Amino acid sequence: MASYDGDCFLVPGPVRMNQACLDAMATPTITARGPEFRDVMAELNSGLRYAFNIAPSKPEKKNQSWAGDDDYKVVVVSGSGTAAMEMVIANRFRSNDLVLVPTNGKFGERVAEICSRFCNVKHIKYEWGRAFDLFELEQQLERKCYEALLICHNETSSGITQDAPALAEMCQRHNTPFILDGITSIGGLPVHLEQWGAEAGVVGAQKCTAGPSGIAAIAINSHFIERSKAIREQGECSPTYYLDLISALKKGDDDQTPWTPAINLAMGWSKALNTLKEETLEGRWNRCEMLSKGVQNLFSHLGFELLADPFQRSSTVTAIMYPEGVDDTWRSDLKNKYHTQVIGAQDHLKGKMFRVGSMGETTVEEMVEGCKRMISCFKDHGVELPDVEVESFF
Numbered sequence: 464m465a466s467y468d469g470d471c472f473l474v475p476g477p478v479r480m481n482q483a484c485l486d487a488m489a490t491p492t493i494t495a496r497g498p499e500f501r502d503v504m505a506e507l508n509s510g511l512r513y514a515f516n517i518a519p520s521k522p523e524k525k526n527q528s529w530a531g532d533d534d535y536k537v538v539v540v541s542g543s544g545t546a547a548m549e550m551v552i553a554n555r556f557r558s559n560d561l562v563l564v565p566t567n568g569k570f571g572e573r574v575a576e577i578c579s580r581f582c583n584v585k586h587i588k589y590e591w592g593r594a595f596d597l598f599e600l601e602q603q604l605e606r607k608c609y610e611a612l613l614i615c616h617n618e619t620s621s622g623i624t625q626d627a628p629a630l631a632e633m634c635q636r637h638n639t640p641f642i643l644d645g646i647t648s649i650g651g652l653p654v655h656l657e658q659w660g661a662e663a664g665v666v667g668a669q670k671c672t673a674g675p676s677g678i679a680a681i682a683i684n685s686h687f688i689e690r691s692k693a694i695r696e697q698g699e700c701s702p703t704y705y706l707d708l709i710s711a712l713k714k715g716d717d718d719q720t721p722w723t724p725a726i727n728l729a730m731g732w733s734k735a736l737n738t739l740k741e742e743t744l745e746g747r748w749n750r751c752e753m754l755s756k757g758v759q760n761l762f763s764h765l766g767f768e769l770l771a772d773p774f775q776r777s778s779t780v781t782a783i784m785y786p787e788g789v790d791d792t793w794r795s796d797l798k799n800k801y802h803t804q805v806i807g808a809q810d811h812l813k814g815k816m817f818r819v820g821s822m823g824e825t826t827v828e829e830m831v832e833g834c835k836r837m838i839s840c841f842k843d844h845g846v847e848l849p850d851v852e853v854e855s856f857f
């Protein structure tokens with residue numbers, strides 16, 4: 464394995480961007496309404512359809528680049544993943560609708576919170592990192608009172624990936640629309656919107672697709688679109704303006720956006736998506752899985768406790784508990800002395816855990832070197848660890 468001597472940036476997004484993406488963002492300004500931007504949008508839409516793992520489209524303007532030979536359309540949102548999630552929720556539900564949101568971490572809780580601003584929510588809170596109780600969720604769906612089931616597919620705060628195929632199957636059986644925050648799953652681990660019958664999925668550029676922060680996208684099917692339009696026509700929609708889906712749909716047909724788009728971010732993201740295409744989606748899923756398995760097996764072998772249930776550990780982020788006596792000063796030392804960044808924990812786990820990202824374009828060499836530095840830094844903090852050959856875990 465080649466050695467790596469640069470900074471190690473192993474956070475679960477935003478991830479580092481490649482040179483082609485950075486160069487594209489340095490392109491001199493173009494107008495938002497001219498043919499050049501339509502070219503950018505067409506390429507971006509087509510790349511997004513690939514990342515969403517839905518039917519392809521031609522990366523050419525005036526060719527319905529946002530649509531494919533299936534039931535989904537992609538809509539680019541100038542804003543981070545949270546804006547895209549809000550767009551989905553605000554446009555899809557009426558204030559008296561009831562939605563089911565099971566959660567096991569911070570971002571699922573955020574999905575529930577966003578929903579609570581627009582409709583009624585049955586929020587079933589599981590412990591962070593524990594798998595959902597599918598039996599309990601089945602019983603809830605049997606009540607036939609839910610307008611949709613929404614999940615955070617890959618829970619970045621606790622390192623667990625939900626059992627989406629099982630949840631999708633349940634939703635299909637109970638005829639309940641299924642919506643996913645796929646912000647750290649789409650592009651990084653298997654997502655099959657069509658097979659799962661999902662109405663909507665959301666991706667943020669800065670995560671698995673290694674694009675810039677501040678731009679996101681949604682993939683929505685025709686049922687989602689029809690429902691959103693019907694709610695609007697019946698005068699039952701929540702107030703939206705910037706995130707109004709109907710305005711976005713009007714302009715999307717013409718490779719445009721309703722408001723001034725994040726032009727240079729769109730340019731960068733579409734180049735990052737080209738890199739994903741070159742690697743292939745399966746290639747990226749496999750690399751992310753290999754990296755995360757390596758981290759999980761290594762730290763388990765060293766005696767660390769991982770937060771997430773073993774059978775549902777994420778391929779894009781691993782949550783590792785600090786050993787007794789270690790806190791976030793370890794992370795500061797890792798950054799300052801070892802030029803290696805991982806991320807800390809949120810809310811009640813702050814200072815008790817760290818998270819290692821394995822998304823985007825991270826190489827095995829960087830991950831191996833980063834893990835070696837983490838181990839050295841733990842030893843500096845007085846943690847006794849056996850000698851291991853880190854490479855052998857990857």
Ligand SMILES: Cc1ncc(COP(=O)(O)O)c(C=O)c1O
Pocket residue numbers: 476543544545546570615617618619620644645646647667
């Ligand atoms: C799973 C998940 N959902 C939502 C978000 C929020 O996305 P953003 O910060 O792009 O608004 C994040 C960010 O880390 C995330 O990991």
